[in-house]
Amino acid sequence: MREGVSGTGRGAGPRRSQEIFEATLDLLAAQGYEGLTVEGVAERSGVNKTTLYRWWPSKGALVSAALTGAGRLGLRVPDTGTLRGDLEAIVRQVVDLLTAPPTSAVAVAALGAVTHSPDLARSVRGFFADRLAREREVFERAVARGELPPDADPVLLIDLLAGAVWLRVVLRQQPVEPDFVPRAVDTVLRGAATR
Amino acid sequence: MREGVSGTGRGAGPRRSQEIFEATLDLLAAQGYEGLTVEGVAERSGVNKTTLYRWWPSKGALVSAALTGAGRLGLRVPDTGTLRGDLEAIVRQVVDLLTAPPTSAVAVAALGAVTHSPDLARSVRGFFADRLAREREVFERAVARGELPPDADPVLLIDLLAGAVWLRVVLRQQPVEPDFVPRAVDTVLRGAATR
Numbered sequence: 001m002r003e004g005v006s007g008t009g010r011g012a013g014p015r016r017s018q019e020i021f022e023a024t025l026d027l028l029a030a031q032g033y034e035g036l037t038v039e040g041v042a043e044r045s046g047v048n049k050t051t052l053y054r055w056w057p058s059k060g061a062l063v064s065a066a067l068t069g070a071g072r073l074g075l076r077v078p079d080t081g082t083l084r085g086d087l088e089a090i091v092r093q094v095v096d097l098l099t100a101p102p103t104s105a106v107a108v109a110a111l112g113a114v115t116h117s118p119d120l121a122r123s124v125r126g127f128f129a130d131r132l133a134r135e136r137e138v139f140e141r142a143v144a145r146g147e148l149p150p151d152a153d154p155v156l157l158i159d160l161l162a163g164a165v166w167l168r169v170v171l172r173q174q175p176v177e178p179d180f181v182p183r184a185v186d187t188v189l190r191g192a193a194t195r
Numbered sequence: 196m197r198e199g200v201s202g203t204g205r206g207a208g209p210r211r212s213q214e215i216f217e218a219t220l221d222l223l224a225a226q227g228y229e230g231l232t233v234e235g236v237a238e239r240s241g242v243n244k245t246t247l248y249r250w251w252p253s254k255g256a257l258v259s260a261a262l263t264g265a266g267r268l269g270l271r272v273p274d275t276g277t278l279r280g281d282l283e284a285i286v287r288q289v290v291d292l293l294t295a296p297p298t299s300a301v302a303v304a305a306l307g308a309v310t311h312s313p314d315l316a317r318s319v320r321g322f323f324a325d326r327l328a329r330e331r332e333v334f335e336r337a338v339a340r341g342e343l344p345p346d347a348d349p350v351l352l353i354d355l356l357a358g359a360v361w362l363r364v365v366l367r368q369q370p371v372e373p374d375f376v377p378r379a380v381d382t383v384l385r386g387a388a389t390r
Contacts, residue, residue: 114303114365121368128367156359156378159367163358164351166366170309172323172354173316183351191386 013069014055020045021070024062029105033120038062060119067110067127072103075131083142087161087185090135094162095176098169108170132158152192160188208264209250215240216265219257224300228315233257255314262305262322267298270326278337282356282380285330289357290371293364303365327353347387355383 014020023045027036038059042049056062067073078089097103114121132155139154164184168174209215218240222231233254237244251257262268273284292298309316327350334349359379363369 108309114368124366125368128362153378156375156382159359159363160355160379160382163360163362164354165358167323167358167361168354171319171361173309173320180351183348184355187351187355187383187386189386191382191384 013065014047014051016045016047017055017065017069018071020047020052020062021066022072024066025070025072025106026102028063028066029102029109032109033063033117036063058119060123063120064123064126067123068130073097073106073127075134077134077137079138079141083138083145083147084185084189086138086142087157087189088181090138090158091161091165091181091185094165095169095181098165099176104169148192157188157192161185208260209242209246211240211242212250212260212264213266215242215247215257216261217267219261220265220268220301221297223258223261224297224304227304228258228312231258253314255318258315259318259321262318263325268292268301268322270329272329272332274333274336278333278340278342279380279384281333281337282352282384283376285333285353286356286360286376286380289360290364290376293360294371299364343387352383352387356380 020041023041024036027040027044031040036059038052038056039049041047041062042052052062056065075090075093078086080086080089098107110120110124110127114124135158136154139148139152139157142148143150143152161184165176168180169176215236218236219231222235222239226235231254233247233251234244236242236257237247247257251260270285270288273281275281275284293302305315305319305322309319330353331349334343334347334352337343338345338347356379360371363375364371
């Protein structure tokens with residue numbers, strides 16, 4: 001018996017899915033994937049373990065659902081009217097995701113554990129695939145407006161922009177200067193437009 | 196008393212520094228930063244623990260030295276005659292670093308542990324700073340040849356290119372298609388040149 005659908009409108013889940021996802025991500029950040037248990041999520045969220053298992057038959061399934069379904073990690077797909085505006089909004093969201101606690105801790109914890117767990121690797125892959133799928137409309141609108149050639153590769157453009165943020169923030173551990181976002185978008189847009 | 200300098204010509208170290216660095220990186224990949232001990236490196240490399248401590252007073256200092264000094268992680272600064280050729284060579288080296296074992300395991304292990312250890316975070320920061328410093332000459336030659344405007348930002352260009360590889364390979368866990376490197380470099384070069 002289903003208990004209702006999540007408030008995010010993104011996939012079915014028990015009524016309290018956001019609390020469950022929050023508890024899952026908190027524990028992932030605090031204890032890593034190895035230390036995370038469905039029992040721990042049940043305790044922290046106050047949702048019955050049986051309910052959790054009914055919706056997500058394994059820890060991996062629960063973490064996957066949390067990574068793509070949690071509001072705090074979610075991508076708000078922008079529609080500013082220009083590709084430049086949309087890309088700047090997307091890149092700013094990546095900067096916020098990686099610099100503002102508590103999401104930054106979750107992002108880095110998930111990343112760090114990727115190689116230690118094929119299960120988590122699958123969840124992280126799903127997280128990025130979901131975002132890319134949702135970002136496609138930004139590029140479709142840009143092609144329709146004539147801002148981007150039809151053969152442009154949205155995945156390459158996103159890899160360049162989001163990758164620069166990951167490298168700078170997580171690996172190089174450098175601050176993101178105020179003009180970083182417009183300069184990065186400007187470089188990639190010029191590169192994509194002039195082929 | 197010094198025992199000689201390393202074969203890489205990059206900083207002083209005991210005669211067998213490459214074996215020591217290899218042992219350090221192997222243990223880092225296998226056991227993570229927490230599990231790594233100077234004793235373990237001594238045992239694996241066959242170099243006396245006292246010698247190790249004489250050169251590197253702490254585990255953090257040893258890992259820092261290994262990350263920047265080990266031949267297998269080293270950047271070979273290209274000089275192909277064009278910025279395009281140089282950047283493609285640099286990006287290919289990043290792809291190799293992250294896809295070919297055993298370096299890929301080391302890269303991801305170091306990355307994953309960054310947030311758990313301020314000590315390792317410093318080493319990883321040093322690793323990237325060292326690479327960026329060595330890559331500068333590629334951009335200086337490009338400016339001298341008129342391929343790049345003098346106000347171009349080499350760090351931004353490298354963050355875009357290397358970041359795209361990290362995101363694609365480590366996080367999204369996707370293969371790098373044969374045309375990825377030229378297409379990425381092409382996009383960034385056009386973006387950088389036409390300002």
